[in-house]
Amino acid sequence: MLIEQIIILALIQGLTEFLPISSSAHLILAPLLSGWADQGLAFDVAVHVGTLTAVVAYFRKQLSAMSRDWLGSVYTRTHIGESRLAWAVLLGTIPVGLCGLLFHDFIATQLRSPLVIAVTTIGFGVLLGWADWQGRRTRxxxxxxxxxxxxxxxxxxxxxxxxxxxxxxxxxxxxxxGLTRDAAARFSFLLSIPVIVLSGGLETVKLVQADIAPDWRALVIGTALSALAAYLCIHLFLTFINRMGMWPFVVYRLVLGIALLIVFY
Structure with missing residues (x-):
């Protein structure tokens, strides 16, 4: 991989994984718009490891408390401290885990087109704007x-x-x-941890089965850059989201979706 490809793709993954603008869409579009060859499965795994490292590092104290209290709740069969939140993260992961197992191949082969990305970018962007406008933001x-x-x-x-x-x-x-913006963001980020672990694990299994020699330079640089970008992104997002709201991301999604329709159709 070219060094500029490594840097740009790693930054895209790190910055978009935790922003409401779809990292998968940007990683799919980058090779289409730039003319680069697909970055490959090994690089995708590496940048996901980077973002996982970032979110675990950022929430390390809370995750430690959640893990400790979850084990305590299993032993005592009552909620202790952060155990309720830990159970919530586990419960919230079940639907995407089941759907991923059932529909992964169909999605990977049938739904990775620019048209699908344009429609979902616009549609779910409008829904995000509506939820931000109508939400009570009291919980x-x-x-x-x-x-x-x-x-x-x-x-x-x-x-x-x-x-x-x-x-x-x-x-x-x-x-x-009815969650506040920062509460909705925190819960979203915590939910990302098991999802990234599951998806990264699946990709790792496929990578091992493919028996492809990895480009270690690309993997190391990609992991480090995506981790740094993701950590900074989480910090800035949680710092400013209550003041700026979701509308900058809604506007971005609308502009991106319309641009995709113009370019590809």
Whole structure:
């Protein structure tokens, strides 16, 4: 891979994984618009490891408390501290895990077109704007019920369709349930951890089975850059989201979707 390809793709993954604008769409579009060859499965795994590293590092204290309290709740059969949130993350991951197993091949072969990305980018962008406008924004992530969590989890399953945006659709669902913007974002970021682990694990298995010699330079640089970009993105997003709202991302999605329709159709 060219060094500029490595840098640009790693930054795209790091910056878009946690913004409500769809990282998968941007990674699909980058080779189409630039003329580069597909970056390959090994590089995709590497940049996902980078974003996973970033979100775990950013929430390390909360994740430590969630893990400890979750184990305590299993032992005592009562909720302790952060255990309710830990159970919520696990429950919210089930729908996307099942849908990924059932529909992964169909999505990978049939739904990676610019038209699908354009439609989902526009459609779910409008839905994000509506949820941000109509949302009560009075709750935090600790108030979510099991039914609320399943609603967010089912919404997350839609993110398997390129252009939807996993973070975007889960934040949309959270806002629809009355979460504040930063609470919706925090829960979305926590939900990303098992999803990235599951998807990265599946891609790693395929990579091992393919027995392809990796480009270690590309993998190391890609992992490091995506991790740094993702960590900075999480920090800035949570710092400013309550003040700026979701509308900059809604406008971006609308412009991107319309541009794709013009360029490709």
């Amino acid at each position: 935090n992530e600790h108030t979510l019920t099991a039914g609320n969590v399943l609603f967010v989890g089912l919404a997350q399953a839609l993110a398997l369709i390129p252009g939807t945006s996993r973070s975007g659709i889960t934040m949309t669902a959270g806002l629809m349930l």
